[in-house]
Amino acid sequence: MPNGSLSNVATSKTSLTMGPNRLYLVNPAQTAYEPFYLKNRKLTFTMDISQVPCGMNAAMYFTAMNLNSALGYGYCDGQSTCNEFDVTEANIGGQQITAHPCPLATQSNSAETCSSWGCGVNDMSSTSIGPKYTSGIDVTKPFVVTTTFATTDGTDSGTLKSVVQTFTQGSHVATVGTITESSCASLPAAQYGGGFAAMSKGLDEGMVFIFSLWGTANSGDMNWLDGGSSTAKCSALSGLSQVAKFSAFTVAPI
Template identity: 35%
Template sequence: MSFKLSSIGVLAVLLARVQATPLMQATEAYPLLPTWKCTSSGGCVQQNTSVVLDTVAKLASGAASSRTAADYTAMGVDVSGDAVTLYHYVNGAAASPRIYLLGADSKYVEMSLLNGEISVDVDFSALPCGENGAFYLSSMAADGSGGTASGGAGAGAGYCDAQCQGYCCNEMDILEANSMATAMTPHPCKGNTCDKSGCGYNPYASGQKSFFGPGKTVDTSKPFTVLTQFAASGGKLSQITRKYVQNGKQIGGGGTISSCGSEGTTGGLTGMGQALGIGMVLVMSIWNDPAQQMAWLDAGSDGPCTSGEGTPSNIQSQHPDTHVVFSNIRWGDIGSTSKN
């Protein structure tokens, strides 16, 4: 289960304003974030990629209605080398940024990952209960068309997901996590019928209560690499596998997903594979959940967090510097992105 944003009413108002207010793309300065596309035969080749903030976030900050460039730092996005840090709070105010990977052609990068893999180095050490550092894929149009916002990919427009924000589309949650819990969840869609709950794998919920967390098998007090593979058989997605690498050693047992609902209803795992084959857009965000306190991810049978621990007010008062770091993003053939 995943819910990307909770203030739906506020978003509806902002999206209406986006439609009425054209973005000044010419003044946009996209932070460069190099990534690597890999093949088994040729190794990894650096890509000239950058990140663009979601258009709604820019409108909320006032950038979309002004003729000045968006201030990424003020909106919680800090890029240094191949690492991007997303801060939930900036100067005491909620920023909660969502960003997309942009190519040199000013279109979203479409990653074709059927029978492929993606790896990313992550640091979740500053994400407490109730926070979600999300690294996922969406079947957004490369040019940013569709949905309610205008301006194209260069404006951060065109968002869609399986919760039907923007519009309904396939969503592959590679990683939703904080320092206490994690889940990977395919959300296939067939037309406007989406598997909104998804078919997730959460180590804690599967009984691996000592697998993921501070000082555990995957020690979230330190950085580590997340490797996700999308194996195909006969041209169809057959299995999603999670592996971790930390301190130079590969850690198995991260979980596998080999089925996902009804093909006839939502497309199932086959539909998810078709979306991966066509190409999906990389999305990164940080957010919290006033409605459910992220309990579906990290509390009860899904994690060790307690009731009330993950409220936004508690996070802001106790962890005002909460942030997530994603770096060294690589994608390509299975076995091509990691030496471990």
């Protein structure tokens, strides 16, 4: 479901191509948001960010929005009062996976602050992921993103234990990183939020699947993501069309 014009969006049964916009996945009847339950699941999709310059953010993420909101409304995320999990925020210079848990009380609409910065892993410094890389993941070509949401007891009802993400392209496989309760627990409270217990609660309630592409090309607005337009990865390409493509989605038990 779009939040804005559809003039820069193209879809098929297996893919989404979009310019700057924000879209929500709804049920087949187009009557409500489609809930996703990710614990003990592996999410796989193909991503093409070859035309997403530094300064922009091609994001695919989940938030614990109110599933009963009217379509196109009810948006909330980790900057406000909803658990958010960013499966990827990406451009040619960097990619990041981040958990944004809210304190448990926040999920009852209190005024507590969610984890706005979040607990995540960024690969802008990776030597195996970048534009025109021949010995790793070349982000000027499509690659497969695999994200595994493991629980403490290996069941759908268990507490979230870890989230692991890898990129695959041909024979090349790169581990983006692993997020765990222990890796987040040492962070300041503003980043930790409610930790994995809170994120588990959001995942139990079902999350809305959101796609967005936003920002300003080569502006420095996404330095936290890509390191800035003067970095080698960002300056490797120019004249990009500001279009992202996601395709071949699967969600399956681990």
